[in-house]
Amino acid sequence: MKLFGYRVPMMASLIVWCAIWELVGRSGALFLIPPLSDVLVAAVALVQTGTWQAAAITTLNSFLVGMALAILVGVAIGVLMGRSVAADNLLGIWVNIFVSAPLSALVPVLMILFGMGETTVVVTVFLFAVWIIVLDTRAGIQGVPPSLIEMGRSYGASRFALYFRIILLSALPEILAGIRLGVIRGVKGVVIGQLLVSILGYGELFELYSRNFDMENFWALTIILFAAAMLLSGLIESLEKRVDYYAGVR
Amino acid sequence: MRNITAQATAAATRLAGSDVAVEVRGISKLYSEVEALRAIDLDFPRGKLTTLLGPSGCGKTTLLKIIAGLIPATAGEIRVNGQVVTGPGPERAFVFQDFALMPWATVMRNVAFGLELKGMGRDERQAIAAKYIAEVGLTGFESKYPHELSGGMRQRVGLARAFAVNADVLLLDEPFSAVDEQNRRKFQEDLLSLVEKEKKTFIFVTHSIEEAVYCSDRIVILSRRPGRISQIIEPEIDRSASPDAIRRDQSYLDTVEEIWQGLKRYVD
Amino acid sequence: MSLPLHVKGSPRALPSTEASFLWRKLSEHRTALWRTASIGLFFLVWEIAGRVPISFAFPTFLETLRAFLTMLFNGAFVAAYAQTLQPLVIGIAISAVVGVGVGIVMGLSRFAEWLVAPVFIVLQAAPMAALIPLITFVYGIGLMAKTLAVIMLALPVIALNGYKAVRNANPSLVAMCVSFQGTRWQRITKIIIPDASPVIFAGLRLGLAAGFIGVILAELLITPTGIGDLITYHRSVADYPEMYAAVVSIILVSTLTLAALEAFELRVLRPEKRRT
Numbered sequence: 001m002k003l004f005g006y007r008v009p010m011m012a013s014l015i016v017w018c019a020i021w022e023l024v025g026r027s028g029a030l031f032l033i034p035p036l037s038d039v040l041v042a043a044v045a046l047v048q049t050g051t052w053q054a055a056a057i058t059t060l061n062s063f064l065v066g067m068a069l070a071i072l073v074g075v076a077i078g079v080l081m082g083r084s085v086a087a088d089n090l091l092g093i094w095v096n097i098f099v100s101a102p103l104s105a106l107v108p109v110l111m112i113l114f115g116m117g118e119t120t121v122v123v124t125v126f127l128f129a130v131w132i133i134v135l136d137t138r139a140g141i142q143g144v145p146p147s148l149i150e151m152g153r154s155y156g157a158s159r160f161a162l163y164f165r166i167i168l169l170s171a172l173p174e175i176l177a178g179i180r181l182g183v184i185r186g187v188k189g190v191v192i193g194q195l196l197v198s199i200l201g202y203g204e205l206f207e208l209y210s211r212n213f214d215m216e217n218f219w220a221l222t223i224i225l226f227a228a229a230m231l232l233s234g235l236i237e238s239l240e241k242r243v244d245y246y247a248g249v250r
Numbered sequence: 251m252r253n254i255t256a257q258a259t260a261a262a263t264r265l266a267g268s269d270v271a272v273e274v275r276g277i278s279k280l281y282s283e284v285e286a287l288r289a290i291d292l293d294f295p296r297g298k299l300t301t302l303l304g305p306s307g308c309g310k311t312t313l314l315k316i317i318a319g320l321i322p323a324t325a326g327e328i329r330v331n332g333q334v335v336t337g338p339g340p341e342r343a344f345v346f347q348d349f350a351l352m353p354w355a356t357v358m359r360n361v362a363f364g365l366e367l368k369g370m371g372r373d374e375r376q377a378i379a380a381k382y383i384a385e386v387g388l389t390g391f392e393s394k395y396p397h398e399l400s401g402g403m404r405q406r407v408g409l410a411r412a413f414a415v416n417a418d419v420l421l422l423d424e425p426f427s428a429v430d431e432q433n434r435r436k437f438q439e440d441l442l443s444l445v446e447k448e449k450k451t452f453i454f455v456t457h458s459i460e461e462a463v464y465c466s467d468r469i470v471i472l473s474r475r476p477g478r479i480s481q482i483i484e485p486e487i488d489r490s491a492s493p494d495a496i497r498r499d500q501s502y503l504d505t506v507e508e509i510w511q512g513l514k515r516y517v518d
Numbered sequence: 519m520s521l522p523l524h525v526k527g528s529p530r531a532l533p534s535t536e537a538s539f540l541w542r543k544l545s546e547h548r549t550a551l552w553r554t555a556s557i558g559l560f561f562l563v564w565e566i567a568g569r570v571p572i573s574f575a576f577p578t579f580l581e582t583l584r585a586f587l588t589m590l591f592n593g594a595f596v597a598a599y600a601q602t603l604q605p606l607v608i609g610i611a612i613s614a615v616v617g618v619g620v621g622i623v624m625g626l627s628r629f630a631e632w633l634v635a636p637v638f639i640v641l642q643a644a645p646m647a648a649l650i651p652l653i654t655f656v657y658g659i660g661l662m663a664k665t666l667a668v669i670m671l672a673l674p675v676i677a678l679n680g681y682k683a684v685r686n687a688n689p690s691l692v693a694m695c696v697s698f699q700g701t702r703w704q705r706i707t708k709i710i711i712p713d714a715s716p717v718i719f720a721g722l723r724l725g726l727a728a729g730f731i732g733v734i735l736a737e738l739l740i741t742p743t744g745i746g747d748l749i750t751y752h753r754s755v756a757d758y759p760e761m762y763a764a765v766v767s768i769i770l771v772s773t774l775t776l777a778a779l780e781a782f783e784l785r786v787l788r789p790e791k792r793r794t
Binding site: 318319320337338339340342343344346348350352353354363364366367368415 | 688690691693694695696697698699700701704708709712713715787788
């Protein structure tokens with residue numbers, strides 16, 4: 001987008017939307033949209049409270065544990081499916097079903113299996129994130145050029161070296177892409193899990209503020225959450241760009 | 251073979267007296283910082299096949315797309331049949347390097363597409379398309395989709411589409427570069443008989459010296475960036491001979507060698 | 519698997535040709551066989567885990583299947599889906615029309631892209647579910663609130679796919695259309711939209727998947743109705759087989775719908791991927 005000959009960065013239009021938000025809020029037309037400036041003030045105050053900090057730590061903790069499990073298990077299953085036809089055939093359908101199934105329906109089941117606690121949220125994050133990581137890893141492994149593997153063999157690479165120095169590195173762009181998508185899904189998972197369990201971390205605060213019609217704090221929570229989600233996916237995207245140079249030339 | 255060196259006789263790029271289909275006058279092209287073409291002056295004789303040949307990045311495709319009106323020049327003008335070019339026009343038709351076939355359309359619809367855009371009725375345009383499908387040797391494939399055809403056959407569809415709009419000038423951008431070697435040879439031979447039959451002006455971009463010498467009445471060699479005319483060669487080869495005889499012809503081989511010696515210094 | 523030619527016709531060859539015939543038949547149906555094996559294995563593991571049992575709240579596969587069939591034939595599912603599908607269908611229809619429209623406009627106009635695309639990028643990456651409590655007290659607990667939940671989750675992905683599809687329309691085809699003096703309108707209707715339609719359609723599929731998540735979430739969070747009610751009710755009275763059957767049914771319904779859409783996409787929109 002060019003304006004008066006200058007390139008305007010795309011995300012700059014968000015400023016326009018923020019201004020519109022502020023105006024709508026100031027006009028008081030919709031009680032559920034307070035002015036953005038009030039929300040930001042609330043956000044600054046909010047992050048200093050012990051309640052928010054405790055909730056954020058609980059949330060982050062569930063998210064990180066769930067994601068770590070999802071990445072470990074997801075990459076392992078993806079490699080297995082990429083290298084073994086039998087595993088691919090046996091697991092393929094289920095991975096494809098769960099990657100697009102409404103997993104929110106499974107959360108009530110998790111609640112009775114794992115209790116109304118953090119474990120349920122961790123498992124929710126894991127279930128939301130793991131399938132896309134499996135699928136992308138599998139695609140990356142299957143995309144490793146056979147000549148690269150034959151090259152490794154012909155120079156006498158051990159099985160270990162073959163996997164860790166050639167196959168996994170060659171599939172890294174796809175694996176990272178899978179992890180980025182997994183992170184986005186994981187964030188949604190942690191929110192959905194906590195909302196349904198509703199006595200934990202962020203979910204509890206969301207319940208609290210929306211029930212008390214405390215719109216400033218509600219939106220402050222949302223903005224912090226959205227910003228964290230964008231930051232996280234941006235972080236992995238920049239990591240992806242660093243290996244992007246060889247994604248096209250393998 | 252007639253060898254005309256541009257620097258020696260700048261006027262030679264302009265054809266005195268003979269019938270000119272396309273005139274290129276002072277064309278330059280700048281891509282932000284990069285100078286792709288510098289002050290090109292060139293005439294393309296009517297009814298002949300002229301090849302633009304040069305190392306990759308010499309701007310030959312850029313020049314062809316400027317003639318087609320697909321990209322604007324930074325300076326200079328193009329005239330086709332005396333008319334200044336401001337954009338694509340009905341007197342020119344383009345054949346694309348990557349075929350540019352619509353994957354959702356059959357061979358018939360692809361070939362008739364130029365006519366469809368002009369608003370010609372279905373039966374009329376299909377009759378014309380059928381004629382050119384036959385001419386490029388694809389009869390029986392009318393209802394196939396591009397993905398069901400080989401690379402060579404796909405480019406025949408692209409060629410038939412260009413013929414169907416009945417343009418005076420056909421612009422071919424490395425039409426055989428995505429076609430395998432055997433099919434390319436057969437296709438080159440067919441192209442020559444089509445040139446003979448259709449009596450149109452062909453401007454042909456290639457990076458293959460053999461292809462240029464084999465097909466062309468006139469070869470314009472461009473230097474490396476910024477693209478300028480470094481040499482114009484008119485191979486004098488007896489086209490009435492069989493294709494295989496031409497490829498063994500001494501004059502053909504000498505011309506190939508001559509061009510290679512000239513281009514060698516551009517190779518890194 | 520090919521047999522040496524000279525064996526053909528001799529009596530001894532009979533069993534071996536028969537074997538090869540069987541083998542051929544088998545490999546023809548190999549995917550189907552693998553699929554059956556895969557599904558069978560999953561159910562077997564489920565059954566064993568249920569019989570151990572790994573948890574008091576983990577019914578066996580057969581118990582769940584029995585509950586599933588009962589609910590299928592006693593009308594419980596029919597009544598539940600009649601309710602659940604309402605906000606889903608309305609929400610997806612609205613999202614499809616608005617999303618595809620906005621997506622195409624964003625793809626065609628640089629200004630619209632600059633103004634609107636970032637919003638959808640944020641909305642797609644962000645956990646929109648957080649806003650569901652908000653809808654509840656504005657639009658109450660009725661159909662409207664649930665439809666909005668579906669739209670919130672489905673619209674961004676549909677709009678973004680439409681935008682990307684149009685923006686990435688094959689430049690070579692666009693140049694081809696220009697070279698044959700196609701008008702801007704012809705360029706959009708004859709090249710860009712047909713070229714973009716497979717990706718737009720894939721976006722609708724992703725939107726539907728998101729919509730299923732949205733409708734379930736709405737039914738669990740806002741008020742239990744439809745399939746969400748089946749899940750919540752059977753959970754509260756500890757009818758675990760029935761509860762699991764309800765969960766399985768929604769996953770099954772969504773999977774089958776998505777698979778049907780994918781099959782349609784392959785048949786109609788992508789001739790180049792069709793197997794002939």
